[in-house]
Amino acid sequence: MVPYNLGYSMREAGHHFSRNWSTSLGAVVTIFLSLFIIGLFAITSLMVNNVVGDVESRITIQAFLADDADTALVTSLQEEAKGYDGVADVTYKSKDEALEEYRTTMVSENAQDAVAALDGRNPIPASIVITLTNADMAQSVADQLVASQTFAKVCDSPDNPSSSVQYGAETVQRLLALTNHVRIGAIGLVILLVFVAFVFINNTIRLSIMARRTEISIMRLVGASNSFIRGPFVTEGVLQALMGFVLAVIVLELFRHLVIPQLTSNLQFLNMYVAPSAYLMIYAVLLVLGLLIGLLGSAMAMRRYLKV
Numbered sequence: 001m002v003p004y005n006l007g008y009s010m011r012e013a014g015h016h017f018s019r020n021w022s023t024s025l026g027a028v029v030t031i032f033l034s035l036f037i038i039g040l041f042a043i044t045s046l047m048v049n050n051v052v053g054d055v056e057s058r059i060t061i062q063a064f065l066a067d068d069a070d071t072a073l074v075t076s077l078q079e080e081a082k083g084y085d086g087v088a089d090v091t092y093k094s095k096d097e098a099l100e101e102y103r104t105t106m107v108s109e110n111a112q113d114a115v116a117a118l119d120g121r122n123p124i125p126a127s128i129v130i131t132l133t134n135a136d137m138a139q140s141v142a143d144q145l146v147a148s149q150t151f152a153k154v155c156d157s158p159d160n161p162s163s164s165v166q167y168g169a170e171t172v173q174r175l176l177a178l179t180n181h182v183r184i185g186a187i188g189l190v191i192l193l194v195f196v197a198f199v200f201i202n203n204t205i206r207l208s209i210m211a212r213r214t215e216i217s218i219m220r221l222v223g224a225s226n227s228f229i230r231g232p233f234v235t236e237g238v239l240q241a242l243m244g245f246v247l248a249v250i251v252l253e254l255f256r257h258l259v260i261p262q263l264t265s266n267l268q269f270l271n272m273y274v275a276p277s278a279y280l281m282i283y284a285v286l287l288v289l290g291l292l293i294g295l296l297g298s299a300m301a302m303r304r305y306l307k308v
Contacts, residue, residue, distance in 0.1 A: 027200050031244025031293060032251075034197040035286045039252045041186045042282045047272045048182055061130040061142055061167040067095070069154035074128070077150045081130055084144050086137025091129050098124040125156045138167050197244075197293045234298050241294030245287055252283075
């Protein structure tokens with residue numbers, strides 16, 4: 001299609017849409033649903049990544065210490081742990097701090113009853129708390145800690161140092177597995193939806209070509225150029241893609257302003273914030289994807305069914 005052909009192509013595409021509105025509407029709805037679901041998954045993936053990142057940032061390794069642990073050895077252990085790969089920071093948590101943390105993080109009534117039942121005793125051991133740069137490094141750091149001779153001398157279970165190290169290994173593994181499954185599933189769904197939309201556009205343009213084959217033959221006989229004949233079909237595919245894109249953005253914006261605020265208010269303990277710039281980026285990608293579906297779908301249909 002060349003610039004001088006644009007007006008004609010737009011008019012012809014509009015006429016065909018009105019004459020075959022049910023077929024064209026089906027293509028628009030297919031593109032809309034495909035782009036909407038892709039956009040929804042993109043937004044959801046960003047929210048999941050934020051939640052996972054927030055949870056990962058809270059994952060720490062606690063190494064419990066004996067009550068009579070030598071202070072110099074504990075300090076030495078802290079310095080040693082800071083040198084491990086994947087360690088962001090190492091802090092010391094005293095017995096009193098551990099008891100206070102238990103009091104504030106547990107359900108208030110249960111915590112108060114449990115603390116009162118201790119009758120002034122504090123059975124919670126002191127510990128060093130290791131903050132990680134990456135949750136993937138949890139197992140590696142824990143293994144290095146368990147193998148440390150210094151830790152064996154100060155841990156609260158010298159016969160079995162591994163029992164003195166806690167970091168929720170099972171939780172970390174499940175979290176990482178969930179993240180990978182979500183990403184793989186999202187990629188697979190995006191590929192499937194793009195393929196479905198592409199096939200639908202291809203079929204719609206093919207039907208349009210077959211319905212107008214007599215007109216196309218006459219245009220070829222009078223010397224119309226290939227680009228002149230192709231123009232309306234390409235324009236039709238692009239217009240269908242743009243209409244599907246606009247509908248997808250409208251519904252995604254409704255989801256953004258009506259549904260997400262309800263989720264964030266009910267799940268305040270989860271970080272589900274997605275920056276406005278991220279939405280703009282998603283919409284830009286959807287626009288490009290929609291145009292590619294429209295252009296490639298119509299181009300493939302013409303290549304196969306329009307012999308010019």
